[in-house]
Structures are given as structure tokens and as C-alpha cells.
Amino acid sequence: MKKLNVVILAAGKGERMVSKRPKVMHEIMGRPMIRYVVERAQELSPARIIVVVGYGREKVEEYLRPHPVTCATQKAQKGTAHALLSAGKFIDGGDVLVLYGDVPIIEKETLRDFLAFYEKTQCITFMTTDVPDPGGYGRVIMSGDDxxxxxxxxxxxxxxxxxxxxxxxxxxxxxxxxxxxxxxxADNKKGEYYLTDICKVGRQKGQGIKGYNHKDAREVLGINTRKELLEANEIMRQRVIGQHMQKGVTVLDRNVYIENGVKIGMDTTIFPNCYLHGDTVIGSDVVIGPNVVVKDSVIHDNVIIEGFVIIEGAEIKEGAKIGPFSRLRPGTSIGKGARIGNFVEVKNSRIDRDARAGHLAYIGDAEIGKNVNIGAGTITCNFDGIKKHRTVIGDNVLVGSNTELVAPVKIGRDAVIGAGSTITEDVPGGALALTRTRQKHVPGYRRKKRCAE
Structure with a gap:
């Protein structure tokens, strides 16, 4: 195909969205809808992509800054023809494909078929579709494909x-x-410059005007209301699930939410009610149990995530097992074969190979060595009211239940911390550390009777 420019019209406010946000910045599966349209345009390898902005243009331009597009401003919303002319100074010859920033679920194949139809006709061509209730839309009066x-x-x-x-x-x-x-x-009831009037002008000049009909109306119509935004999210959600299943991922129920940029390896199984967000990468042969939330995290091969786990900004290495009811917060790294059990929270900590924290523990700002066992009820006391401090535990350490590790503190390798201890000083390697008081018995003790008795 000869030189092609793509102009994306994205200047409208979207009154029916009832929002302060520009319409094209509303999100579909975690991304502003304008991003999907830009990506479809990029797939056509055009000479230039121009986005016409208007309402809330600062927010739109800021978001689009990393993308290979040029922004043109429509200072006043005077109609679609006026919007397209606003991009004219950036068009240096070539045909112009007009897309809309509020049509995010259009597919690459649809645009390629549309362009193939145009290649045969080489005249102004509009994409049409059929709907049972056309109220509010422009009607297309046709004779054949004219x-x-x-x-x-x-x-x-x-x-x-x-x-x-x-x-x-x-x-x-x-x-x-x-x-x-x-x-x-602008000789119409709205007083706007309609792009569709190019049909009338073109026919007056003896040019042909063609219509290409697309069967799936949902894919090619704009999003104007919150209800339509919800419907578009559902279409995109099912599309994303289908793409992962085609690549060898098992999804046990369609009631999962997987954002567009999430990567999942082959033979991984996703249980119902999972939410996978952001820049998340999941390896092969992973099991993601029910009701799990994963955001901006890396999960390596052969990891098991049991139910009701929240993971954000963490890395989990091969063969580890997490949950149920665990929380991994940003800055956390879980080593190969490590085990984080129920009601354990880990924040900004590195847990090395084969270490275990089976239940009811808080590990914050810590470095835990290989083959360490953290007993139930253990916490790292990392905050002194002013700043955070780190706890460092060497390899092969056994930390007994209900232990408080008051940072900054270091526990040498092969040490043992007795249950119920409060550790405020460094413990040498191989030592046993105990701080609890000796048990005391009072013979013949009786509980005092209540005053009411």
C-alpha cells in the first residue's frame, strides 16, 4: 500500500460518561482506551500517527508522550471534519485512515480487511455496520456498496x-x-462540520464513495457511557482469556481478570476469581489458586500459589510455595523452594532458598538465609518510630515461635532462638539465644472471689 497516515480523533469530552476525565483516558482492562487504538494503528506501519486532542489534552498528551505519535490540538470542538483538519498540518501527502480514540476493541484483522477493500476501490470509504436499534447514529443510505x-x-x-x-x-x-x-x-441543526459530509461534497465533484460493512457492531462502535465501558471491558476480558488459553494456559473458570500486558507461561493453571494486574510475568507449570491477586510481580516456573494470597511488586523463584492467606508486599524476593504459609506477611525482604515461614509471622525489611525456619508468631520489629531497620538472619537458623527480632539485629548462621524470646542484640553463629524469664509456680494459690460473690 502507498503512504498511509493514521489520524485518531480523541478530542471529545464524553458528556455521557459523567466524568472529569477525558473520555479516551477511561480504562479497559487496566489501560486507557486510547492506548489500544494507538497499538492497532502501529500494527499497520503507517508513515505517521496523529492524535487529535482537545478536552483534557494535557492528560492525554502526557500519557501518549512515550508512544510514537504526534498530537494535534482541536481548540474548539466544531465537529469531526474540523477535528480532522486540525491534523492537516502534520500530513505530508498520502492517504488518511481515520480512527477514533473511543473505539478500543477493534481488531487488527478488521482494519487490514478494511484497507484491502479500499485498495480495490481507491476512493473515499466508510466502515458501516448494522444494529437493531440505530437511534442516535448516522444512517447510511446505500446502493450496493456505493x-x-x-x-x-x-x-x-x-x-x-x-x-x-x-x-x-x-x-x-x-x-x-x-x-x-x-x-x-456547518449547514445542519448542530452547526458542526460533519466528516460524513465529505460524501456529499465528493459526489458533487464526481468522486465515488464506498461502504465497507463490518458484521460485529460491538467491535467498531464507540464507548459513550459507563454501561458501554463495562461491556467493552467484558469483551476485552474474554478476548484476553482466550488468547492465553490458545497459548497453553488452563483457565478453570471465565471469572478471572487478566490485564492485557500480563504474560503467562504454558501449562500454568488459573483458578477462579483471580486478578492478575500490571507488569506481571508468570512462568510455566505454575498453579494460581482461587481468589489470588497478583500485581507487578514475577513468578517463576513450578510455583504454587494457594488461595487468598495478595502479591504486589514481588519475585517468587522456582519451586516456591505461597499461601493460603499470605501477603507479599513490594520489594520481596522469595527464593527457590521456599515456603511462605498462612497469615504470613513479607515486606521488602529477601527470603533465600528453602527457607520457611509456615504461619502467623511478619517479616519486614529482612534478609533470611538458606534453610531458615521462622516459627509461628515471629515478627521483625523493623520500625523505631522514625525510620526502618533491617534484620539479617544467616543460613540454617531456627527461630522459635513467638519471637520478636528488634532491628537492627543480626543472627549468625546455625544459631537457635528459643521460643518466646525478644532479641535486641546480635546473636553469634551456632549460639542458643534465650531471653524469656524462668517459669515460676506459687503453691496453694487460689483465685480471689469476685466482689459480687
């Missing part, structure tokens, strides 16, 4: 409003036809 007119709902006659074929807004304009935009007038 478009005779596109009438906006507000300007359509009662007879024209009975037409179910509507305009999606997506179109392609040959370079020779782009100057026709300047001949469009």
Missing part, C-alpha cells in the same frame, strides 16, 4: 431513521480527496 449519503440522526427524515445500517465513523480518505474537507459547511 454510499449515496450519510445522514446524522438529528437531520434524518422519519423514513431514513428506519434504516439499520449506520456509520461507525471509521473511514479512509485518499490523498487526492483530503482537500474536500475544506468545502464542508
Amino acid at each position: 454510499i449515496l449519503a450519510i445522514r446524522e440522526h438529528i437531520d434524518a427524515t422519519p423514513k431514513e431513521r428506519e434504516i439499520n445500517r449506520i456509520n461507525t465513523g471509521i473511514c479512509i480518505i485518499p490523498s487526492k480527496s483530503f482537500p474536500l474537507l475544506r468545502s464542508i459547511t
Whole structure:
């Protein structure tokens, strides 16, 4: 195909979203919807991608800064033709494909088929679709695949409003036809410059106007309400699940939430009610139990995550087992074969190979060596009211139950900490540390009677 420019119209406020946020910044599966449209445009390898911004443009431009796009500003929202002309100064020849920032679930194959149809006709082409209730949409009046007119709902006659074929807004304009935009007038009830009026202007100039009909209306219509945003999220969620299953991931129930950027290895099993977010990478042969939340984390091969675990900003190495009811907070690294059990919280700590914290413990700002056992009820007292301190435990240490490790403190390798101890000083390697008082018995002791008795 000859030189192609893609213009994405993203200047609208989206009044029906009832939001302070620009419409295209509302999220679908964890990403602003504009990002999906930019990605589809990139897949076409165009000469340039231009995003027309308007309402809330600072937020949109800031988000798009890392992406290979040029932003053009529509200072006043005077219609779609006016918006497209706002991008004109950045177009240096070539055909123009017009996409919309609020149509995030359109697929690459749909656009490629549309462009293939255009290649055969080489004239202005609009994408159409059929809907059972066309209220509010522009009606497309056709003869075969020729478009005779596109009438906006507000300007359509009662007879024209009975037409179910509507305009999606997506179109392609040959370079020779782009100057026709300047001949469009605002002679309509809204007083706006409609891009669809290029059909009327083009036909007056003797140019053909074609329509390409796409069967799945849900894929190519814009998101204008919170209800439609929910429906788009559901479509995208099921699409993402399907993509992972095609790559060898077992999903035991469709009631899971996996954001678009999450990577999952082959033969991994996902149980129901899991939420996998952000920059998360999950290896092969992993089991993610029910009701698990994982965000911005790396989980290596052969890891088992049992139910009701929350993991954020952590790395779990091969063969480790986590949960149930555990929490791993940012900065945590769990070593190969390590075990973090129920009601254990780990924060900003490195747990080495084969270490174990089986239940009811808090490990914060610590370095735990190989083959260490942390008894139930153990906590690292890492905060002195002003700043955090680290606890360092060497290899092969046994920490008895109900122990308090008051940081900063170091426990040498092969040491044993007696149950119920409060450790405030460093413990030498191989030593036994005890701080609890000796048990005392009072013979003949009787509980005092209550005053009421």
C-alpha cells in the first residue's frame, strides 16, 4: 500500500460518561482506551500517527508522550471534519485512515480487511455496520456498496431513521480527496462540520464513495457511557482469556481478570476469581489458586500459589510455595523452594532458598538465609518510630515461635532462638539465644472471689 497516515480523533469530552476525565483516558482492562487504538494503528506501519486532542489534552498528551505519535490540538470542538483538519498540518501527502480514540476493541484483522477493500476501490470509504436499534447514529443510505449519503440522526427524515445500517465513523480518505474537507459547511441543526459530509461534497465533484460493512457492531462502535465501558471491558476480558488459553494456559473458570500486558507461561493453571494486574510475568507449570491477586510481580516456573494470597511488586523463584492467606508486599524476593504459609506477611525482604515461614509471622525489611525456619508468631520489629531497620538472619537458623527480632539485629548462621524470646542484640553463629524469664509456680494459690460473690 502507498503512504498511509493514521489520524485518531480523541478530542471529545464524553458528556455521557459523567466524568472529569477525558473520555479516551477511561480504562479497559487496566489501560486507557486510547492506548489500544494507538497499538492497532502501529500494527499497520503507517508513515505517521496523529492524535487529535482537545478536552483534557494535557492528560492525554502526557500519557501518549512515550508512544510514537504526534498530537494535534482541536481548540474548539466544531465537529469531526474540523477535528480532522486540525491534523492537516502534520500530513505530508498520502492517504488518511481515520480512527477514533473511543473505539478500543477493534481488531487488527478488521482494519487490514478494511484497507484491502479500499485498495480495490481507491476512493473515499466508510466502515458501516448494522444494529437493531440505530437511534442516535448516522444512517447510511446505500446502493450496493456505493454510499449515496450519510445522514446524522438529528437531520434524518422519519423514513431514513428506519434504516439499520449506520456509520461507525471509521473511514479512509485518499490523498487526492483530503482537500474536500475544506468545502464542508456547518449547514445542519448542530452547526458542526460533519466528516460524513465529505460524501456529499465528493459526489458533487464526481468522486465515488464506498461502504465497507463490518458484521460485529460491538467491535467498531464507540464507548459513550459507563454501561458501554463495562461491556467493552467484558469483551476485552474474554478476548484476553482466550488468547492465553490458545497459548497453553488452563483457565478453570471465565471469572478471572487478566490485564492485557500480563504474560503467562504454558501449562500454568488459573483458578477462579483471580486478578492478575500490571507488569506481571508468570512462568510455566505454575498453579494460581482461587481468589489470588497478583500485581507487578514475577513468578517463576513450578510455583504454587494457594488461595487468598495478595502479591504486589514481588519475585517468587522456582519451586516456591505461597499461601493460603499470605501477603507479599513490594520489594520481596522469595527464593527457590521456599515456603511462605498462612497469615504470613513479607515486606521488602529477601527470603533465600528453602527457607520457611509456615504461619502467623511478619517479616519486614529482612534478609533470611538458606534453610531458615521462622516459627509461628515471629515478627521483625523493623520500625523505631522514625525510620526502618533491617534484620539479617544467616543460613540454617531456627527461630522459635513467638519471637520478636528488634532491628537492627543480626543472627549468625546455625544459631537457635528459643521460643518466646525478644532479641535486641546480635546473636553469634551456632549460639542458643534465650531471653524469656524462668517459669515460676506459687503453691496453694487460689483465685480471689469476685466482689459480687
